[in-house]
Each structure stands twice: as C-alpha cells, then as structure tokens.
Amino acid sequence: MVHFIVSRCFSSFERALSLRAKRGPDAHEGVAIPPAHLITAVSGTPHVDRFLDGGHKAASGIRDILRKNGYDVERLPSILDFGCGCGRVLRWWKGLSKGGIELHGTDYNRKLATWADINLPFAKVAVNRLKPPTQYPNSRFDFIYAISVFTHLPEQHQIAWMTEFRRLLRPDGLLFLSLHGASYRYRFSNSEWRRFSSGELVVRRRVGAGSNLCNTFHPELYVRNVLSKGFRVIDFIPEGAMGSPHQDAWLMRRLETL
Numbered sequence: 001m002v003h004f005i006v007s008r009c010f011s012s013f014e015r016a017l018s019l020r021a022k023r024g025p026d027a028h029e030g031v032a033i034p035p036a037h038l039i040t041a042v043s044g045t046p047h048v049d050r051f052l053d054g055g056h057k058a059a060s061g062i063r064d065i066l067r068k069n070g071y072d073v074e075r076l077p078s079i080l081d082f083g084c085g086c087g088r089v090l091r092w093w094k095g096l097s098k099g100g101i102e103l104h105g106t107d108y109n110r111k112l113a114t115w116a117d118i119n120l121p122f123a124k125v126a127v128n129r130l131k132p133p134t135q136y137p138n139s140r141f142d143f144i145y146a147i148s149v150f151t152h153l154p155e156q157h158q159i160a161w162m163t164e165f166r167r168l169l170r171p172d173g174l175l176f177l178s179l180h181g182a183s184y185r186y187r188f189s190n191s192e193w194r195r196f197s198s199g200e201l202v203v204r205r206r207v208g209a210g211s212n213l214c215n216t217f218h219p220e221l222y223v224r225n226v227l228s229k230g231f232r233v234i235d236f237i238p239e240g241a242m243g244s245p246h247q248d249a250w251l252m253r254r255l256e257t258l
C-alpha cells in the first residue's frame with residue numbers, strides 16, 4: 001500500500017515536470033514519439049532530442065559490446081528489453097525485426113508498456129509485476145538487456161529477477177545490464193561510501209521500488225560475487241553504458257548450473 005501511494009505521488013511529480021515541455025514532432029524515422037510525461041518517466045526530462053539521442057547511443061552501445069565479445073546482435077533471434085519503458089532503446093531495433101528477429105519488451109509500468117506496445121508495431125510489449133515471474137515460457141530468449149532498471153530496484157527484487165532471467169534465457173543466452181557503479185561516488189554520504197567500498201549494495205528509498213525515486217548503486221565486487229550467480233561475467237566496462245551517462249556496462253552469459 002505504501003509503495004502504491006509513493007509511486008502514484010512520484011509519477012504525479014514527473015508528470016508536473018513535463019507540463020511545460022514544448023510540443024515536439026509526432027514521429028522520428030517513421031516511429032511515433034511518446035508524450036512528454038512518458039519521456040520524463042524514463043529519461044528524467046521531457047526533452048525529445050535527449051530521449052532520441054540517448055536511446056540511439058544505448059542501442060549502438062549494446063551492438064558494440066556484443067561485437068567486441070564475438071557476438072552479432074543480428075544473430076540473436078529472440079531479444080527481450082526488460083524494463084523497456086516507452087521504447088527509448090527498443091525503437092532503434094526496428095531494422096532487426098525486418099531481418100526476422102523477434103523483439104519483445106516488458107515493463108511493470110502499465111502506461112509506458114501500453115504506449116510502446118501500440119506504437120512500436122515491430123515489437124511485442126507486455127506488462128509484468130514488480131516481482132517475477134513473467135508469462136514467457138522457459139528458454140524463450142537468446143538475449144535480455146535491462147538498461148537503467150536494476151538501478152531502481154532493491155536487492156531482493158534484483159536477485160529474484162536474475163533467477164527469472166536464467167529461466168527465460170536459452171543455455172548460453174546473454175544478459176546485458178547497466179548499473180550505477182563507482183562513478184557515482186560523488187553522490188554518496190560517508191557511510192554509503194564505506195558500505196559501497198566494502199562491496200555492499202547501496203539502496204536509497206526502497207519504498208519507491210521500480211520508480212526513479214529508488215536509487216541503487218552496485219560495487220563491482222557485489223556484481224561479481226552476488227548478483228551474477230548463475231552467469232559468467234564476460235565483460236565489464238566502467239561507465240561504459242552508452243546513452244545512460246556514467247552507468248557501468250555488464251555483459252554476462254547464462255551458465256548451465258548455478
């Protein structure tokens with residue numbers, strides 16, 4: 001109940017932030033542009049240019065980190081954008097769908113997911129709950145990515161989602177995460193920094209779980225030793241998540257056994 005009330009209040013605050021935004025174009029490269037309040041909910045500002053540019057950089061960054069590690073996004077037949085919002089990143093994969101790749105998105109925010117499902121006809125977008133499971137069958141996807149999503153979830157939710165991702169990924173399936181790492185040090189209090197540097201996850205305002213009100217910071221040690229259980233870390237690039245400035249980029253492969 002508290003979570004529901006807090007989320008509603010915060011979403012009204014984000015809507016108020018977007019009220020003064022100028023009306024932008026209706027579409028870009030043939031794909032509809034979301035209304036300002038939905039852009040604000042995923043980007044923190046209503047600016048259309050930043051929304052488009054950030055999403056484009058994020059998609060290119062994913063393509064690059066896959067390529068660097070010997071994978072081609074065009075050879076991953078089934079892709080899930082977890083926490084896809086209103087499709088800031090998903091919209092840039094339109095060309096992949098023409099090559100027969102199945103594109104899916106899911107988000108726990110019904111308004112964002114519904115907008116994306118209606119307006120990105122090349123992807124199938126669902127709504128999930130704050131905690132797993134989803135409705136997808138086992139081994140449904142070759143690649144799952146979650147950009148700036150675990151950055152807004154408390155620990156138990158993240159662990160539960162990592163277990164769900166293992167269920168959803170095919171053997172050897174790939175997972176990309178963008179996380180707040182050590183570059184956010186300037187935001188920490190002394191006690192938060194002590195916890196972070198000893199490898200503990202730092203979570204702020206867990207009552208806002210799933211919204212931008214809740215902020216989570218991931219030490220490298222925590223990701224390697226705890227979060228990535230059941231996965232092999234194949235790449236870690238500090239501040240390397242393009243389009244989500246200063247977030248760390250993590251690429252992992254699903255392991256057969258835990």
Ligand SMILES: C[S@@+](CC[C@H](N)C(=O)[O-])C[C@H]1O[C@@H](n2cnc3c(N)ncnc32)[C@H](O)[C@@H]1O
Nearest residue numbers: 042083084085088107108109130147148149210
């Ligand atoms: C900062 S936004 C980023 C959205 C999108 N990934 C992007 O890069 O534009 C965080 C997103 O995560 C979604 N989210 C948070 N918790 C979630 C959960 N448990 N399941 C699915 N989506 C979640 C939010 O609704 C929101 O759309």
